Structures are given as structure tokens and as C-alpha cells.
Amino acid sequence: MHDFVVVGCGPAGSRFARRAAEAGHDVLAFEQGEVGEPLACSGHVSRDLWEYTGEGAREELLQHRIRGAxxxxxxxxxxxxxxxxxxxxxxxxxRVGLDRHLADLAREAGADLRENHTVTEVxxxxxxxEVTVRAPDGTETHEARMVAGCDGPRSRVRDALDLPEPGEILHGVLGFDPDxxxxDYVDVHxxxxxxxxxxxxxxxxxVEYGLAAPPGADxxxxxxxxxxxxxxxxxxRCSGAIPIGPPASVTGHRGLLxxxxxxxxxxxxGGGILYGMTAADHAARTVDPRDPATLSDYEDAWRTDLEREIRLGHWVRRAYSLPEPVQRAGLRVVSGEIGVHMDRPTSVFSTEHLRKLLSRS
Ligand SMILES: Cc1cc2nc3c(=O)[nH]c(=O)nc-3n(C[C@H](O)[C@H](O)[C@H](O)COP(=O)(O)OP(=O)(O)OC[C@H]3O[C@@H](n4cnc5c(N)ncnc54)[C@H](O)[C@@H]3O)c2cc1C
Structure with a gap:
């Protein structure tokens, strides 16, 4: 019996597989297609990304540096x-290269990561x-002490474990102009x-153009x-789903999301690459596959780290729905040089950011 079966090898799944294997666990991971395909992401991330990658990654994967918006x-x-x-x-x-790189790191750490394997039942x-998988040679069943559902916004594992849905799911689209x-800057409309x-x-x-909106927004x-x-x-062009608002519970009796x-x-x-890998590290550190009680340690750990950021992130998003004159006035007041970390909205209260604000007056 395996310690963990990991369903889905995007950034969260490969990171979890790597960390769990490094912790000495027996890890079997499944990806339904080829790792990284199809692309449905801008790959716009904070520089913290490089803390999660291996040798040579920056040279291989970095396309451009952004200074602001x-x-x-x-x-x-x-x-x-x-x-x-x-x-x-x-x-x-x-982004496709990132997923491949993270999957390689998981394999190097000892995880058995299999592509073209679709998990159909948990x-x-x-x-x-018990995990049923549609593999190139037929249907297989595998047993593990625990399952890690890293299978993206429309998670089948979430349904199988009877866990609640995210607060909402946005529809995102993007397309590329080859010029x-x-x-230095991204434009946000x-x-x-x-x-x-x-x-x-x-x-x-x-150049990439994109937008995301709630369902029904045409x-x-x-x-x-x-x-x-x-x-x-x-x-x-490509499109994908963006889940917003974590459910009240992301752990079951023998499974975690x-x-x-x-x-x-x-x-x-809507960015989730860094938060997903951060949560994967908490999961690999806290969950002992032989002891289901440790699943609650994972819930505590990732929520302690990210929940405040997510809550403040909801408040930032509310500003997108303010009347236009209020948006204009607000943007005029708060724009300029910033000291905020793009993954950590609470850094708006940091000394670095407050110093920048004060230096403007
Ligand atoms: C338009 C758009 C733009 C975005 N831009 C950004 C951005 O700039 N920066 C950022 O940080 N985030 C961005 N995101 C979000 C980001 O793509 C996700 O947060 C991130 O991919 C989540 O990683 P994950 O590993 O949890 O899930 P995923 O990357 O979705 O990986 C899940 C994997 O599971 C596999 N899978 C699913 N079901 C099964 C199954 N039954 N069996 C086996 N395998 C399965 C899938 O094939 C997939 O490879 C964007 C999203 C969209 C839609």
C-alpha cells in the first residue's frame, strides 16, 4: 500500500509529491494528460517562485520582469x-515549463509520477x-493510506470526499499576440x-491579453x-476556471485538498501558483499518512498562514465593484511607489509600504 496517492500534477500536486517523497513517504502521483498541458494561466508570479524551483530554473523559465501595474x-x-x-x-x-520542472523535481525526490493516467474514482x-485510474493499458486500482486531491478547480477528489465547493468559480480567458x-508594466482594466x-x-x-469574470458575464x-x-x-487562445474562496473544510477522513x-x-x-505550493508544503510537513488525526494540523497550518491574506484579498476585490468616480478618486490617492508584496495583501500595513506612502507627502 502506498502512503499517498496524489491526483493531479500541476504546481500543487508536484510540489506536494516532491515534499512528501523527500519526507520518506511512498508517493504515487497521477496526471490525466501531459504535465503542463493544456496551458490556461498567465504565469505571472511573485519572485518568491524561485524558492520553490531547482537549479537552472530561472534561466530556463523566466520570460520577463515586471515593475508594476x-x-x-x-x-x-x-x-x-x-x-x-x-x-x-x-x-x-x-507556465508549461514550470509544471514540467516541478514534476521533474518530484520524480527526482522519488515520487512515482505517471502521465496519461486519469483518476476516475476515489x-x-x-x-x-481506493483509487481507480484509467491508464493507457486499461483500468487500474491502487490503495493508499491517504489521497491528496491536487486536481484543480473542478476537483473530482473534492466530490468523492464529499467536501464543500469553493465560494465561486470565475471563467478566465487569455490569448497571445506574438509581437x-x-x-515594464502590466495593464489592468x-x-x-x-x-x-x-x-x-x-x-x-x-503580449498576453486576458480577462476573468463570474459566470454569465458574457x-x-x-x-x-x-x-x-x-x-x-x-x-x-485558451481558457480556464478560477476558484475563489476556500470552503470551510478541505480535509476528509483519509484525504486532503x-x-x-x-x-x-x-x-x-485569481493567482494560485504560490498559495497552492505554500499549502502543499504545509500538507507535507504536517500530515502523517498513518495518522488521519494529523489532517487537522494541515487545516490549521495553511489557514494560519494564508487565511488572513485571503480575507484581505476579498476586501481588495470589492474595490473592483465600486462606482467609477469612487474608483478614480481612490486610485489617484493610493497609486505611486509601493512597498507591497503581491502575494501578501497584509503587507499594505508593512513598514516598507508605510514608508513609501509617507515619502510621497
Ligand atoms: C486564465 C487564467 C490565468 C491565470 N493566471 C495566473 C497567474 O498569472 N498567476 C497565478 O499564480 N495563477 C494564475 N492562474 C491560476 C493558476 O493557474 C492556478 O491557481 C494553478 O494552476 C493551481 O495549481 P494546481 O496545481 O492547484 O491546479 P492545476 O494547475 O489546475 O493542476 C491540476 C492538475 O490536475 C490534473 N487533473 C485534474 N483531474 C484529474 C484526474 N481526475 N486525474 C488525474 N489528473 C487530473 C489536471 O490535468 C492538472 O494538470 C490563472 C488561471 C486562469 C484560468
């Missing part, structure tokens, strides 16, 4: 309110879990109900409008 209450021709740092705030990376028993752009549209320069990898039409406002006609399956994302950007 221009916020617009309207389209590209509207006034821009710039938030910036003198050094890079964030990085734009090759059953919790008193002393184990290189090494601009508060023109979408309860979320935003964006433009991200990716240096030689071109995402395809809005995306067409964004393209026509920018005068681009994007060929390479990590990453998007647990909606461990930033409510004001």
Missing part, C-alpha cells in the same frame, strides 16, 4: 494610475483509500463585473471587445 477604470485610452517599485515586483514565466475506507514587448481584464508584456514571448463578448479596443486579433481544488487562491487576482 497601470490601473485603468476604462479601456486602453483611459487614464492610467501607476503602482510601481524601482526593482522588479513580479516575473512572467513559462473511495475512502476506514483504513485506506515582442519588453514594457476595471471594466469587467467584479473582476478585471489585463495586458501583460512577455518580452520575446509576445466573457467571450467582453474578450472580443478588449481585443478591438487594443486593435489586436489574437490567434492562440491542495491548491485550486481547495480554492487556495488570491481573491483579487
Amino acid at each position: 497601470r490601473f485603468h477604470v476604462g479601456g486602453p485610452d483611459s487614464d492610467a494610475h501607476l503602482f510601481y517599485k524601482r526593482e522588479a515586483v513580479s516575473n512572467v514565466i513559462d 473511495t475512502e475506507r476506514e483504513d485506506r483509500v 515582442p514587448d519588453d514594457g 476595471l471594466t469587467v463585473p467584479r473582476f478585471f481584464a489585463w495586458r501583460i508584456p512577455r518580452a520575446d514571448a509576445g 466573457v467571450p463578448d467582453r474578450f472580443e471587445r478588449l481585443q478591438s479596443e487594443y486593435g489586436v486579433d489574437l490567434e492562440r 491542495v491548491g485550486d481544488a481547495a480554492a487556495q487562491t488570491k481573491p483579487f487576482t
Whole structure:
């Protein structure tokens, strides 16, 4: 019997598989397709990402450094309110490459990571879990002490363990213009109900345009409008789901959810790469597959670390729905040089940020 079966090898699954294997556990991990495919992510992350990668990753995966964001209450021709740092705030990376890199690290740590294996059923028993998998050679059943559901926003493991759904699931779309752009700033347009549209320069990898919104907000039409406002006609497009608002419980009797399956994302950007890997580390550190009682240690650990950030992130997102004149006035007041960490909204109260605010007056 394995210690852990991991379902899904995105950043959360591969990170958990790696850390659990390094802790000496027997880890079997399944990915339904090829790791990293299909792409449905901007790969815009804080520089903390490099704490989770191995040798040579930065040279291989970094596409561009970003110094800040221009916020617009309207389209590209509207006034821009710039938030910036003198050094890079964030990085734009090759997301498919990142997933492959993290999966390689998991394999090197000893996890048995199998691609083209789709988990179709998970059953919790008193002393184990049974996992049914559709593999290239037929159907297989595996037993483990615990299952880690790292299978993304529409998690099958979440359903199988009868765990609650995330607060909401947004629909995100993006597309690419191949023309290189090494601009310093991303553009954020508060023109979408309860979320935003964006433009991200990716240096030689071109420019990405995207938007996300709640279901029913007519995402395809809005995306067409964004393209026509920018005068681009994007060929390479993709879309995905963004879960916002973690459910009250992400652990079962012999299972746990990590990453998007647990909606461990930033409510004001939808970003989940760093939060998912942070939670994966908490899971690997706290959960003993032989002792189901340790699952509550995981709940405590990730919530202690991230819940306050997520709560404040919800407040930041509320500003996207304020009346336009209030948004404009607010942006005018708070824009300028910032000392905020993009994954940690609580850093708005940090000495670094307060010093920047004071230096403006
Ligand atoms: C349009 C868009 C833009 C985004 N931009 C950013 C961004 O710039 N920065 C950021 O941090 N985040 C961004 N995100 C969010 C980010 O993509 C997710 O938070 C992140 O991928 C979550 O990682 P994960 O490992 O939890 O889930 P996933 O990356 O979704 O990985 C889950 C894996 O499980 C596999 N799987 C699912 N079901 C099964 C099954 N039954 N059997 C086997 N395998 C299965 C899937 O194939 C997948 O590989 C964006 C999302 C969208 C939709």
C-alpha cells in the first residue's frame, strides 16, 4: 500500500509529491494528460517562485520582469494610475515549463509520477483509500493510506470526499499576440463585473491579453471587445476556471485538498501558483499518512498562514465593484511607489509600504 496517492500534477500536486517523497513517504502521483498541458494561466508570479524551483530554473523559465501595474477604470485610452517599485515586483514565466520542472523535481525526490493516467474514482475506507485510474493499458486500482486531491478547480477528489465547493468559480480567458514587448508594466482594466481584464508584456514571448469574470458575464463578448479596443486579433487562445474562496473544510477522513481544488487562491487576482505550493508544503510537513488525526494540523497550518491574506484579498476585490468616480478618486490617492508584496495583501500595513506612502507627502 502506498502512503499517498496524489491526483493531479500541476504546481500543487508536484510540489506536494516532491515534499512528501523527500519526507520518506511512498508517493504515487497521477496526471490525466501531459504535465503542463493544456496551458490556461498567465504565469505571472511573485519572485518568491524561485524558492520553490531547482537549479537552472530561472534561466530556463523566466520570460520577463515586471515593475508594476497601470490601473485603468476604462479601456486602453483611459487614464492610467501607476503602482510601481524601482526593482522588479513580479516575473512572467513559462507556465508549461514550470509544471514540467516541478514534476521533474518530484520524480527526482522519488515520487512515482505517471502521465496519461486519469483518476476516475476515489473511495475512502476506514483504513485506506481506493483509487481507480484509467491508464493507457486499461483500468487500474491502487490503495493508499491517504489521497491528496491536487486536481484543480473542478476537483473530482473534492466530490468523492464529499467536501464543500469553493465560494465561486470565475471563467478566465487569455490569448497571445506574438509581437515582442519588453514594457515594464502590466495593464489592468476595471471594466469587467467584479473582476478585471489585463495586458501583460512577455518580452520575446509576445503580449498576453486576458480577462476573468463570474459566470454569465458574457466573457467571450467582453474578450472580443478588449481585443478591438487594443486593435489586436489574437490567434492562440485558451481558457480556464478560477476558484475563489476556500470552503470551510478541505480535509476528509483519509484525504486532503491542495491548491485550486481547495480554492487556495488570491481573491483579487485569481493567482494560485504560490498559495497552492505554500499549502502543499504545509500538507507535507504536517500530515502523517498513518495518522488521519494529523489532517487537522494541515487545516490549521495553511489557514494560519494564508487565511488572513485571503480575507484581505476579498476586501481588495470589492474595490473592483465600486462606482467609477469612487474608483478614480481612490486610485489617484493610493497609486505611486509601493512597498507591497503581491502575494501578501497584509503587507499594505508593512513598514516598507508605510514608508513609501509617507515619502510621497
Ligand atoms: C486564465 C487564467 C490565468 C491565470 N493566471 C495566473 C497567474 O498569472 N498567476 C497565478 O499564480 N495563477 C494564475 N492562474 C491560476 C493558476 O493557474 C492556478 O491557481 C494553478 O494552476 C493551481 O495549481 P494546481 O496545481 O492547484 O491546479 P492545476 O494547475 O489546475 O493542476 C491540476 C492538475 O490536475 C490534473 N487533473 C485534474 N483531474 C484529474 C484526474 N481526475 N486525474 C488525474 N489528473 C487530473 C489536471 O490535468 C492538472 O494538470 C490563472 C488561471 C486562469 C484560468
